[in-house]
Amino acid sequence: MPKLKPSIRPSETYTEPNFLRVHTVAQREPTTERLATIEHLSYQPKGDGQKPGWNCATIVDGEAMSKEDAMFIARNYAIEHNVPVIYECHSE
Numbered sequence: 475m476p477k478l479k480p481s482i483r484p485s486e487t488y489t490e491p492n493f494l495r496v497h498t499v500a501q502r503e504p505t506t507e508r509l510a511t512i513e514h515l516s517y518q519p520k521g522d523g524q525k526p527g528w529n530c531a532t533i534v535d536g537e538a539m540s541k542e543d544a545m546f547i548a549r550n551y552a553i554e555h556n557v558p559v560i561y562e563c564h565s566e
Contacts, residue, residue: 491517493559494533496548498541500566508564509536510544514557 493515498508512534520526533551534544541564548560 476556490559491519492550492557493561494557495561495563496544498544498565500545501538505538507538507540508544510541511536512535512544512548512551514551514555523526 480559495513495515497511497513500508511532513533514533516529518526518529534547539547545560545562552560
């Protein structure tokens, strides 16, 4: 099964430059598990000798689990890495 790769779309607005995004999508029947992707996104502004723009580190990549399990992993990662915000996107 191909993995879904969520991307930052120009229409999306984020209020923080450093956050986790949790994206889950329903699988086909008969399973109740979902495919989850958890990403750590951070924005590097112009300066500091680095190229400006978004950086994305994938924590979980299209793994079968429940929404609750995905959020549990995201919350613990956020606490451990001092990431202030978690955005959720759950597709049917």
